[in-house]
Amino acid sequence: MTKPNKPTRRPRTVFRRLDGILLLDKPQGLSSNQALQRVRHLFRAEKGGHTGSLDPLATGLLPVCFGEATKIAGGLLGARKAYETVARLGIVTDTDDAEGQPLREQPVPPLTIDAIDAALKTLTGRIRQRPPIYSALKRGGEPLYAKARRGETIEVDEREVDVHAFDLLNAADLLDGGEPLLRLHVECGSGTYVRSLVRDLGELLGCGAHVAQLRRLWVDPFREPRMWTLAALEDLLEHAGERVLDACLLPVEAGMASWPEVRVNAAQAQRLGRGQGLRGPYQPRGRQVAILDEHGRGLGLGEVDAEGGLRPARLFRWAATGAGGEDGAA
Structure with a gap:
C-alpha cells in the first residue's frame, strides 16, 4: 500500500544580523505586520520593525527598519x-x-x-x-x-x-x-x-x-521613495542572489534626516559610546539630535540639554568603535 506523501515543509530561516531601511510598497490584503514578516524572512534579518501601520486595504510606502535602524523607527512614526x-x-x-x-x-x-x-x-x-x-x-x-x-x-x-x-x-x-x-x-x-x-x-x-x-x-524624510514590491524582491533573490537583494536597503543615515545634525570626532564618539555626555555648546538646545561622526556615519540619537551638553540616547552598536555593521547596508 502506497503511503501518502507528507506535506513539504519550508526550510527554517537562518537569520543574520542586518542593518538598513527598506522602502516597501505594501500590497493590498496584507497587514503591516504580515508584510514586515514576509520581508524579514526574505532578507533573513534577525530584527525588524515597521514605521507606521497601513490597513490591509491600503497599499504604498511602508518603511521597514532592520537591525540597528529599529532604534530610529520611533522617530519616523511621527513623521509627516x-x-x-x-x-x-x-x-x-x-x-x-x-x-x-x-x-x-x-x-x-x-x-x-x-x-x-x-x-x-x-x-x-x-x-x-x-x-x-x-x-x-x-x-x-x-x-x-x-x-x-x-x-x-x-x-x-x-x-x-x-x-x-x-x-x-x-x-x-x-x-x-x-x-x-x-x-x-x-x-x-x-x-x-x-x-x-x-x-x-x-x-x-x-x-x-x-x-x-x-x-x-x-x-518624511522619504519624499521621493524608490519603493520595492514583494514580487520584485522575491525575483531579485531568486535570480540575482542575496548580495543584490541587500543592495535594495538604504543605510540608517537615510532615516536620520529629520533630526538636527550634530557631528563628533572619534574621541567624543567613544565617550558617548561609554554612556558619557559631552560638554557643549551644542545646538539646538532641548532637542533630540542625530549624532554623526566626522565622515558622516550615523552613530545614533542623542539629546542636547538646556546648557548645550550632548547626552547619548539611542546609539548604534558601532558608536564607540567607529566600526560599521558587518552585514547589510548600515
Whole structure:
C-alpha cells in the first residue's frame, strides 16, 4: 500500500544580523505586520520593525527598519505623510472603509466643486478627529479592533491632529452621473486617520462616505521613495542572489534626516559610546539630535540639554568603535 506523501515543509530561516531601511510598497490584503514578516524572512534579518501601520486595504510606502535602524523607527512614526485616497459617497461602513459592513446608505445630493472644496477646507489644519473603532489604538492593553470584533460597545475620544492638505484631485465620475467617487490627496501628521477624514467629509456633504482605495505616497524624510514590491524582491533573490537583494536597503543615515545634525570626532564618539555626555555648546538646545561622526556615519540619537551638553540616547552598536555593521547596508 502506497503511503501518502507528507506535506513539504519550508526550510527554517537562518537569520543574520542586518542593518538598513527598506522602502516597501505594501500590497493590498496584507497587514503591516504580515508584510514586515514576509520581508524579514526574505532578507533573513534577525530584527525588524515597521514605521507606521497601513490597513490591509491600503497599499504604498511602508518603511521597514532592520537591525540597528529599529532604534530610529520611533522617530519616523511621527513623521509627516502623504496619501491618495478614493472616497465612495453614500455608504457608511463600520470600519470606515470598503472592508467593513455597511451601516447606512443614503442618496448622494447634487454636489458642486465649491461645496466639496468648502467641506475639505473644514477638515484642514489643526482639527479634532475621532479615530475609527476598528483601529490599532489600544485600550487596557488591547487593540480597539479586537474589542469591536467581539461586539463590545466602544466610545473613542476625539483628539487633535494636523491635516496639512486635504485636496480634491478628481470628481469626474460623480459629476458625470457615474459612480459617486472622489479622488483626494491628503498630507497629515502623526496619528491622523484618513478613514476618519473621509467619514467626516461624507457627513459634511450630507450622505456619508467610506474609503474605497488608499495608497501612501511618502513619509518624511522619504519624499521621493524608490519603493520595492514583494514580487520584485522575491525575483531579485531568486535570480540575482542575496548580495543584490541587500543592495535594495538604504543605510540608517537615510532615516536620520529629520533630526538636527550634530557631528563628533572619534574621541567624543567613544565617550558617548561609554554612556558619557559631552560638554557643549551644542545646538539646538532641548532637542533630540542625530549624532554623526566626522565622515558622516550615523552613530545614533542623542539629546542636547538646556546648557548645550550632548547626552547619548539611542546609539548604534558601532558608536564607540567607529566600526560599521558587518552585514547589510548600515
